[in-house]
Amino acid sequence: MHEWTVQLYGELADASGPQATVHARATVPDVRAAVAAARPAIADALTAPTTRACVDGAFVPHDAPLAPGSVVEFLPVVSGG
Amino acid sequence: MSGIDTRVVAEPIDPAQELHTFLDRAAGAGGVASFTGVTRTTDADGGIIDALVLDAHPTLTVPSLASIATAAQARFALSAATVVHRSGVVAPGAPIVFAATAAPHRREAIDALDYLMDRVKTEAVFWKAELRGTTRRWIAPRDADRADRARWE
Numbered sequence: 001m002h003e004w005t006v007q008l009y010g011e012l013a014d015a016s017g018p019q020a021t022v023h024a025r026a027t028v029p030d031v032r033a034a035v036a037a038a039r040p041a042i043a044d045a046l047t048a049p050t051t052r053a054c055v056d057g058a059f060v061p062h063d064a065p066l067a068p069g070s071v072v073e074f075l076p077v078v079s080g081g
Numbered sequence: 082m083s084g085i086d087t088r089v090v091a092e093p094i095d096p097a098q099e100l101h102t103f104l105d106r107a108a109g110a111g112g113v114a115s116f117t118g119v120t121r122t123t124d125a126d127g128g129i130i131d132a133l134v135l136d137a138h139p140t141l142t143v144p145s146l147a148s149i150a151t152a153a154q155a156r157f158a159l160s161a162a163t164v165v166h167r168s169g170v171v172a173p174g175a176p177i178v179f180a181a182t183a184a185p186h187r188r189e190a191i192d193a194l195d196y197l198m199d200r201v202k203t204e205a206v207f208w209k210a211e212l213r214g215t216t217r218r219w220i221a222p223r224d225a226d227r228a229d230r231a232r233w234e
Contacts, residue, residue: 010208011219079209080222081201
């Protein structure tokens with residue numbers, strides 16, 4: 001288990017702020033599930049297939065592994081400008 | 082000087098100043114087109130909104146604008162293009178986006194601006210909410226926005 005500080009955007013950040021700190025194994029789905037468990041109000045939006053994961057500044061597949069210290073972000077569908 | 086200039090700003094946009102600056106950059110072009118988007122006072126159902134809130138990404142939003150502007154430049158042979166977009170809380174009536182294009186002839190400049198804005202409205206990395214009091218309603222591109230975007234495929 002590792003500690004992750006996860007950055008959230010848009011509606012994901014609305015309920016409890018743009019950062020969530022969770023403990024999870026080093027994969028994107030594990031971190032996503034940990035954030036969803038910690039913030040039930042955004043669980044549906046967070047686990048929607050359209051919500052993308054971004055690790056160290058690059059989009060990654062939904063099941064990507066993580067290296068300790070990686071910066072993890074979850075991005076809902078963009079609104080456009 | 083010419084080329085692509087894309088920015089996300091937290092301060093108010095001054096469209097007149099932006100156009101003035103762009104005209105300097107576009108020296109030599111035969112056609113310059115510009116667009117200013119202004120925050121509406123109502124939502125799609127006619128309800129009054131207090132403001133729009135734009136959440137931007139620190140490293141992805143500007144590249145998303147640059148990618149769109151670069152595509153417009155390549156597609157329409159532009160000599161220069163700019164997009165300046167607000168982030169944060171934008172009051173009704175305030176400019177939310179300024180875009181401009183420069184080309185040898187007017188048709189390319191106008192068409193490129195239309196293309197560029199259709200893509201910005203659907204693809205730029207922003208999360209946008211209508212603010213009423215302390216309540217935010219997050220909004221997605223409308224079907225009409227997607228239809229506008231599809232015209233260019």
